[in-house]
Amino acid sequence: MAVKKQERRNKIKLKLRKTINGTAQSPRLSVYRSNAEIYAQLIDDKGGKTLLAVGSVDKSISGVKVNKIEKAKLVGKLIAEKAVATGITSVVFDRNGFLYHGRIKSLADGAREGGLKF
Numbered sequence: 001m002a003v004k005k006q007e008r009r010n011k012i013k014l015k016l017r018k019t020i021n022g023t024a025q026s027p028r029l030s031v032y033r034s035n036a037e038i039y040a041q042l043i044d045d046k047g048g049k050t051l052l053a054v055g056s057v058d059k060s061i062s063g064v065k066v067n068k069i070e071k072a073k074l075v076g077k078l079i080a081e082k083a084v085a086t087g088i089t090s091v092v093f094d095r096n097g098f099l100y101h102g103r104i105k106s107l108a109d110g111a112r113e114g115g116l117k118f
Contacts, residue, residue, distance in 0.1 A: 056074075076108060
């Protein structure tokens with residue numbers, strides 16, 4: 001009996017979310033990756049609010065002609081710039097059940113270059 005990719009990702013996601021929690025001082029940087037786009041959110045779990053959200057569909061990123069890995073790095077840098085502007089310097093990284101390589105790793109590296117600490 002084969003386990004579908006989505007079921008496997010959901011199991012990993014639930015395991016991760018048991019230990020990862022975001023606060024107002026150190027929010028959770030949640031990443032979602034679709035086939036074509038990538039999105040990142042800063043979430044305060046205690047308050048139940050999304051503080052910032054950035055995606056590769058933003059006007060400043062969607063006009064740039066680069067591959068998906070470089071686009072993910074731009075999303076990471078953009079969310080880091082917005083977070084630092086609002087006074088957030090440290091986050092808890094939530095890969096959302098995705099493996100930490102490729103676009104997920106690129107987004108994390110971009111966020112680190114932008115000034116976020118995880």
